[in-house]
Amino acid sequence: MAIATLTDLTYSYPGRAQAALKDVGLTIEGGLTVIAGPSGGGKSTLLRTFNGLVPHFHGGRISGSAEVMGLDVIATPTRKMARNVGFVFQDPELQTVYNVVDREVAFGLENTAVPRREIAGRVEEALHAAGVADLAGRAVRTLSGGERQRVALASALAMRPNLVVLDEPTSQLDPDGAQLVLAAATSLVDEGKSVVISEHRLDHLLRQANGLVLVDRGTVTTADPARWRPPAPPVRPVRSTALGGEAWSLQRVSAGFDGQLVLDGVDLSGRSGEIVALSGPNGGGKTSLLRLIAGSLAPLSGNVSRRPGRVAYLPQNPTVLLHLPTVRAEVRFTLERSGELDQPETILNELELLPMADRYPRDLSCGERQRTALAAVLPGSPALVLLDEPTRGIDSSARGALVALVAHLRDHGASVVLATHDDELRDALADRVIHVADGRVAEMAFAVTT
Amino acid sequence: MNARAVAAWSACCLFVVLSTTNPVYKLMVLAAALSALAAGAGLRRIRGLLVAVLLISAFAIVLNFVSAHLGTTVLFELPAQIPALGGPYTLEALVFGATGGITISAAILAAAPFSLLLASHEVMDAVPAPLSRTGVAIAASLNLVPGVATSFVQVTEAQRLRGWRPRGPRSWMEVVVPVVLTSVEGSIQLAESMEARGFGSGARTTMTSHALQRSDWMLVAASGLALASFAVSHAAGWSTDWFPYPTLTFPTVDPRPIAACLLLFTPVLVWRSRR
Numbered sequence: 001m002a003i004a005t006l007t008d009l010t011y012s013y014p015g016r017a018q019a020a021l022k023d024v025g026l027t028i029e030g031g032l033t034v035i036a037g038p039s040g041g042g043k044s045t046l047l048r049t050f051n052g053l054v055p056h057f058h059g060g061r062i063s064g065s066a067e068v069m070g071l072d073v074i075a076t077p078t079r080k081m082a083r084n085v086g087f088v089f090q091d092p093e094l095q096t097v098y099n100v101v102d103r104e105v106a107f108g109l110e111n112t113a114v115p116r117r118e119i120a121g122r123v124e125e126a127l128h129a130a131g132v133a134d135l136a137g138r139a140v141r142t143l144s145g146g147e148r149q150r151v152a153l154a155s156a157l158a159m160r161p162n163l164v165v166l167d168e169p170t171s172q173l174d175p176d177g178a179q180l181v182l183a184a185a186t187s188l189v190d191e192g193k194s195v196v197i198s199e200h201r202l203d204h205l206l207r208q209a210n211g212l213v214l215v216d217r218g219t220v221t222t223a224d225p226a227r228w229r230p231p232a233p234p235v236r237p238v239r240s241t242a243l244g245g246e247a248w249s250l251q252r253v254s255a256g257f258d259g260q261l262v263l264d265g266v267d268l269s270g271r272s273g274e275i276v277a278l279s280g281p282n283g284g285g286k287t288s289l290l291r292l293i294a295g296s297l298a299p300l301s302g303n304v305s306r307r308p309g310r311v312a313y314l315p316q317n318p319t320v321l322l323h324l325p326t327v328r329a330e331v332r333f334t335l336e337r338s339g340e341l342d343q344p345e346t347i348l349n350e351l352e353l354l355p356m357a358d359r360y361p362r363d364l365s366c367g368e369r370q371r372t373a374l375a376a377v378l379p380g381s382p383a384l385v386l387l388d389e390p391t392r393g394i395d396s397s398a399r400g401a402l403v404a405l406v407a408h409l410r411d412h413g414a415s416v417v418l419a420t421h422d423d424e425l426r427d428a429l430a431d432r433v434i435h436v437a438d439g440r441v442a443e444m445a446f447a448v449t450t
Numbered sequence: 451m452n453a454r455a456v457a458a459w460s461a462c463c464l465f466v467v468l469s470t471t472n473p474v475y476k477l478m479v480l481a482a483a484l485s486a487l488a489a490g491a492g493l494r495r496i497r498g499l500l501v502a503v504l505l506i507s508a509f510a511i512v513l514n515f516v517s518a519h520l521g522t523t524v525l526f527e528l529p530a531q532i533p534a535l536g537g538p539y540t541l542e543a544l545v546f547g548a549t550g551g552i553t554i555s556a557a558i559l560a561a562a563p564f565s566l567l568l569a570s571h572e573v574m575d576a577v578p579a580p581l582s583r584t585g586v587a588i589a590a591s592l593n594l595v596p597g598v599a600t601s602f603v604q605v606t607e608a609q610r611l612r613g614w615r616p617r618g619p620r621s622w623m624e625v626v627v628p629v630v631l632t633s634v635e636g637s638i639q640l641a642e643s644m645e646a647r648g649f650g651s652g653a654r655t656t657m658t659s660h661a662l663q664r665s666d667w668m669l670v671a672a673s674g675l676a677l678a679s680f681a682v683s684h685a686a687g688w689s690t691d692w693f694p695y696p697t698l699t700f701p702t703v704d705p706r707p708i709a710a711c712l713l714l715f716t717p718v719l720v721w722r723s724r725r
Contacts, residue, residue, distance in 0.1 A: 053642060057645050070692075079651045080651070082646055089643055094636050096640075099569055099570055110656055112648045112651050112653060114655060159647070192526070197557040245466055320605050321605055321612070331567075334613065337613025377608075377611075408637070
């Protein structure tokens with residue numbers, strides 16, 4: 001039975017001439033449907049039509065028709081659709097209203113005036129369905145990213161929707177957290193709910209999906225999930241230079257905040273022309289380690305040293321540094337400040353950003369913004385490259401471009417440190433892998449395959 | 451601990467401290483608020499707040515001391531030719547400044563339980579039904595505050611590594627603009643999430659009951675009695691006002707307003723620690 005039917009649906013965001021969705025004709029059946037496609041292609045826009053955020057929240061122009069769970073989306077406000085369609089967003093931190101788990105899960109029930117005597121039972125049921133019954137009563141700020149995202153899933157489930165929509169729910173999670181969220185989401189299908197999910201980690205999902213929708217440049221097509229194969233992982237670039245001398249080192253370094261030790265007695269170093277990957281769970285200390293190497297975080301004890309030269313640092317949430325009117329201006333800003341002679345177009349071309357060079361960076365999709373931030377920090381010839389989750393939200397094509405760019409910097413003598421959960425990126429680039437957890441570091445056995 | 455009971459006690463403290471000029475009664479309110487916070491949060495948790503309150507009070511004292519050259523008990527004198535600072539420095543001005551400091555401190559500490567002892571949802575549940583949606587919006591926006599601080603640190607670090615240096619107020623635009631843009635985007639995403647969960651559908655319910663427990667009723671009753679007693683004392687002239695100028699005198703004290711102020715110590719008996 002069809003749960004959603006879109007007919008000749010065309011949608012444009014306010015102030016944009018180009019349509020984000022073009023003449024979409026699509027029928028979604030029950031069960032698990034996976035939405036895939038390149039970043040900036042229109043996946044998030046399509047998902048938002050299922051609960052009416054497009055067009056009711058975002059505005060813009062829409063034509064055609066969209067019917068979800070028997071409701072006319074264009075005529076039904078999102079707040080009414082909320083009773084039938086649950087929605088989980090990408091960023092777990094930006095969808096939390098209350099600071100206690102139970103209340104957070106109850107928020108939708110309170111909004112739809114569910115009688116108080118029913119709320120506690122429905123909250124318990126939703127927490128159980130999302131696999132986080134043990135989190136009841138916890139303060140939201142104490143939860144890990146994976147736990148927060150499952151609480152967000154529970155919040156959607158509390159409304160007892162027939163359709164649950166998830167927009168890249170694992171893009172900011174470590175592998176364990178991501179696996180738990182995906183397991184919770186797919187188990188909903190066994191309970192008779194329909195699930196539509198947009199994801200970049202497709203292998204596990206495609207095995208269980210009964211529908212696959214591909215979205216690219218606003219055009220929507222369907223494919224057989226059993227036959228379709230995601231793009232191949234990036235190939236490991238061949239090294240063209242040997243490793244150089246020591247570029248940075250940490251000797252018996254401890255660091256922390258508010259009296260809490262985040263890293264304890266760390267001894268680590270990296271060489272010119274070497275790529276070191278940091279792995280480990282969220283909150284394990286990877287970002288603190290990068291900030292120590294960059295010199296942004298002062299150690300509580302021990303010594304940090306780095307060779308002279310420019311440091312290129314991509315922070316964990318890179319879009320925070322975007323503040324100029326165009327993508328090109330962001331790159332030029334770094335080049336001018338660092339006295340580099342390169343042209344912005346060089347790196348824009350390498351990261352496939354030339355077509356959007358004159359666009360406002362914050363109007364871009366999540367993956368495109370990530371690439372813009374990479375272009376803004378990596379132009380020229382940095383001596384030390386520190387990247388915190390550089391592939392967050394970006395598609396396989398952009399990942400390939402990033403691999404080539406980082407390999408190019410390495411071959412020109414840059415020392416690179418990446419904190420990443422992305423196994424494909426690590427396999428394509430890393431010379432060494434360091435596991436960072438509970439304030440300690442340990443070198444992992446890592447076989448380089450070419 | 452019920453937010454409505456806390457509101458009743460806070461309102462009563464504010465009424466007393468703002469309706470009298472008598473420093474003895476103001477000091478009693480200050481002591482009551484301090485004791486209440488110590489009982490509810492523990493001295494360790496309120497240490498930062500106490501430091502802030504002391505600094506604000508010190509500023510009020512110094513400001514009055516250097517600007518009000520009134521009173522007869524001259525401590526020292528600066529030449530009148532010095533603009534703004536010249537003239538006699540008096541004991542009366544110092545004491546009046548201290549009274550101002552006590553007023554500000556007592557008011558801040560009396561309002562502090564809302565942030566120190568209650569969670570945002572507890573405060574929101576106490577908001578009358580017609581204002582509940584506004585309350586939710588405020589609570590949600592408060593959740594974004596820590597994110598703004600984090601953004602500020604991240605942006606400053608990232609821009610520094612892109613070659614930015616703080617050179618005058620204009621250079622800070624390169625930090626402030628992305629922080630503001632990020633905060634606005636965060637707010638929009640939160641609003642989108644709230645909309646997707648039915649916010650604005652109409653009348654709301656709440657998960658928890660607002661019923662006052664016995665200890666809450668005790669606090670409400672004590673606060674109401676304190677307020678009524680102090681208002682009557684004021685009207686009857688028992689809580690005499692006090693003014694240090696032109697010559698400093700000791701304030702007059704009456705047992706009836708003192709008894710009213712003592713009722714404000716009730717939280718010490720009924721608030722269990724939320725450390």
